[in-house]
Amino acid sequence: MNLHTLLLAKFQAALTAIGAPEGTPAPLSRSTRVGFGHYQFNGAMALTKLLKQNPRDIAQKIVDVVELDDEVEKLEVAGPGFINIYIKPQWLAQQLQVANADSRLAIKTEKQQTVVVDYSAPNLAKEMHVGHLRSTIIGDSVAKTLEFLGHKVIRQNHMGDWGTQFGMLLAHLNDKLAANEIAETALSDLEDFYRAAKVRFDNEDGFADRARDYVVKLQSGDAQCMQLWQNFIDVSIAHSEEVYEKLNVSLKRSDVMGESAYNHDLAATVAELKTAGIVVESQGAQVAFLQEMADKEGNPAAYIVQKSGGGYLYATTDQAAIRYRNGVLGADRTLIFTDVRQALHFKQTGIVARKAGFIKADQSYEHCPFGMMLGSDGKPFKTRTGGTVKLAELLEEAIERAAILINKRESDLSAQERKIIADKVGIGAVKYADLSKNRTTDYIFNWDTMLSFEGNTAPYLQYAYARVQSIFRKADVDDVNLQADIQLEEVQEQLLAVKLMQYVEAIKQVSSEATPHVLCTYIYELASLFMSFYEACPILKEGIDEQTKNSRLMLAQLTAKTLQSGLDLLGIETMEKM
Numbered sequence: 001m002n003l004h005t006l007l008l009a010k011f012q013a014a015l016t017a018i019g020a021p022e023g024t025p026a027p028l029s030r031s032t033r034v035g036f037g038h039y040q041f042n043g044a045m046a047l048t049k050l051l052k053q054n055p056r057d058i059a060q061k062i063v064d065v066v067e068l069d070d071e072v073e074k075l076e077v078a079g080p081g082f083i084n085i086y087i088k089p090q091w092l093a094q095q096l097q098v099a100n101a102d103s104r105l106a107i108k109t110e111k112q113q114t115v116v117v118d119y120s121a122p123n124l125a126k127e128m129h130v131g132h133l134r135s136t137i138i139g140d141s142v143a144k145t146l147e148f149l150g151h152k153v154i155r156q157n158h159m160g161d162w163g164t165q166f167g168m169l170l171a172h173l174n175d176k177l178a179a180n181e182i183a184e185t186a187l188s189d190l191e192d193f194y195r196a197a198k199v200r201f202d203n204e205d206g207f208a209d210r211a212r213d214y215v216v217k218l219q220s221g222d223a224q225c226m227q228l229w230q231n232f233i234d235v236s237i238a239h240s241e242e243v244y245e246k247l248n249v250s251l252k253r254s255d256v257m258g259e260s261a262y263n264h265d266l267a268a269t270v271a272e273l274k275t276a277g278i279v280v281e282s283q284g285a286q287v288a289f290l291q292e293m294a295d296k297e298g299n300p301a302a303y304i305v306q307k308s309g310g311g312y313l314y315a316t317t318d319q320a321a322i323r324y325r326n327g328v329l330g331a332d333r334t335l336i337f338t339d340v341r342q343a344l345h346f347k348q349t350g351i352v353a354r355k356a357g358f359i360k361a362d363q364s365y366e367h368c369p370f371g372m373m374l375g376s377d378g379k380p381f382k383t384r385t386g387g388t389v390k391l392a393e394l395l396e397e398a399i400e401r402a403a404i405l406i407n408k409r410e411s412d413l414s415a416q417e418r419k420i421i422a423d424k425v426g427i428g429a430v431k432y433a434d435l436s437k438n439r440t441t442d443y444i445f446n447w448d449t450m451l452s453f454e455g456n457t458a459p460y461l462q463y464a465y466a467r468v469q470s471i472f473r474k475a476d477v478d479d480v481n482l483q484a485d486i487q488l489e490e491v492q493e494q495l496l497a498v499k500l501m502q503y504v505e506a507i508k509q510v511s512s513e514a515t516p517h518v519l520c521t522y523i524y525e526l527a528s529l530f531m532s533f534y535e536a537c538p539i540l541k542e543g544i545d546e547q548t549k550n551s552r553l554m555l556a557q558l559t560a561k562t563l564q565s566g567l568d569l570l571g572i573e574t575m576e577k578m
């Protein structure tokens with residue numbers, strides 16, 4: 001049951017009933033402060049001119065006509081004409097009862113769309129770096145949320161597996177293999193391999209020419225060259241997969257649809273753009289001139305799809321990708337997760353593709369940008385010596401640091417149990433630190449804050465979940481078959497109940513805006529409300545009557561299920577003990 005949607009519909013009807021014209025804004029928000037109701041409706045003020053009445057009178061009229069007798073206990077007009085809405089505890093209790101009995105927490109699926117989610121997309125020539133970490137984590141969480149809401153999600157890992165830099169890499173690999181090295185060893189450190197190839201390219205006589213030859217051979221599909229290329233990308237994809245595995249990310253080999261997959265289609269794509277009159281020849285290149293993105297002097301932006309020498313670009317591949325996704329896969333929506341520096345590229349790409357009819361009017365193309373991960377000095381995240389941070393090493397360090405913290409805590413856990421917990425806490429902490437920030441801003445990577453058991457962190461939330469499990473163990477009740485009436489008498493119980501109802505609102509927002517931090521904020525608030533509920537409303541204390549105890553256990557159980565569901569959508573694991 002989506003409480004927000006329900007209230008909104010009722011208030012919209014009330015607006016119509018008091019003579020407000022169709023399309024009158026109906027601002028309805030969750031109250032952020034205790035004592036101002038659970039929700040607030042702020043639509044009266046905007047109607048004063050139109051209805052020629054004072055806003056408090058209008059608010060009162062809305063209160064008089066709105067049909068919420070079943071759901072609402074009290075509506076109060078406050079301040080200049082706000083309406084504070086208090087939900088009926090009995091009604092809330094009924095809804096929670098239904099949610100607790102349902103494996104989907106009574107959350108209905110949305111009208112199904114086919115959604116292409118383009119994320120992770122490392123460049124295979126090099127080691128995967130932190131920018132791809134952000135894309136991977138955020139994209140995966142949005143993909144899972146869309147799936148939970150019933151959409152058909154098609155993951156597309158648009159890996160950078162093609163282009164001129166491969167000429168140099170393949171020439172270098174060829175020599176290594178000729179010297180009897182095997183690909184896995186030669187490529188065990190991609191950064192080193194890349195650097196060595198680059199040094200040869202810049203300094204060794206004849207090597208640059210061989211590298212260029214390899215580019216030509218690659219383009220023309222030469223068998224020996226393709227074999228080398230396949231060798232290279234296999235090893236490099238395996239590196240990425242190691243990271244995915246560690247990260248508990250749902251990407252599979254079958255989701256890989258790299259740049260090379262569009263190679264055969266680039267000429268046809270450019271031809272189509274030409275026929276449609278969207279690109280023209282300019283100084284030997286094929287260019288779309290975009291008047292809608294002109295500079296201050298009025299010069300249109302130039303979007304190149306083929307260079308004067310005939311070579312294709314990143315942009316060409318993206319046009320081909322759109323044709324495939326929107327035409328063949330039937331995407332209603334495409335979401336692409338890259339850092340914000342590519343914003344201009346995707347804006348132009350969208351404009352060109354729409355003009356060409358590759359994107360139809362009812363299809364959306366959404367670039368979902370994110371900011372940078374920064375070091376504690378506020379500069380782009382680097383190793384101490386200024387190199388790129390290897391993701392695999394970063395994740396290992398997270399696990400090691402978590403292990404130290406876990407081992408410091410008092411508990412009766414075995415060494416093996418602690419190891420498993422450290423894995424989940426370490427990885428969870430890195431992922432959550434990223435997911436919980438509004439993705440559009442930069443954020444500072446800090447081990448101590450992300451691994452803290454206090455505050456908006458993964459360990460805090462994982463702990464909240466484990467805490468409920470320990471309550472159930474202590475209460476010695478079978479949580480699977482717990483059957484009791486929920487009663488919401490205390491304020492803390494009611495606040496927790498309203499928050500539990502709002503889970504659906506949070507995930508719907510994640511699905512429409514591709515912003516997992518909304519879900520993080522929600523889960524954090526839920527866990528915090530649970531902690532204060534648990535303090536104010538004891539469950540296991542002597543003298544609590546059976547009915548109250550069971551009702552509170554039901555609330556604890558639904559809290560745990562909601563935490564687990566939310567953390568799962570974020571790709572973060574929970575555990576029974578911590």
Ligand code: ARG
Nearest residue numbers: 118121122123158159160338
């Ligand atoms: N490989 C690119 C990069 O690392 C990201 C690709 C994103 N997707 C796309 N369709 N262009 O920057």
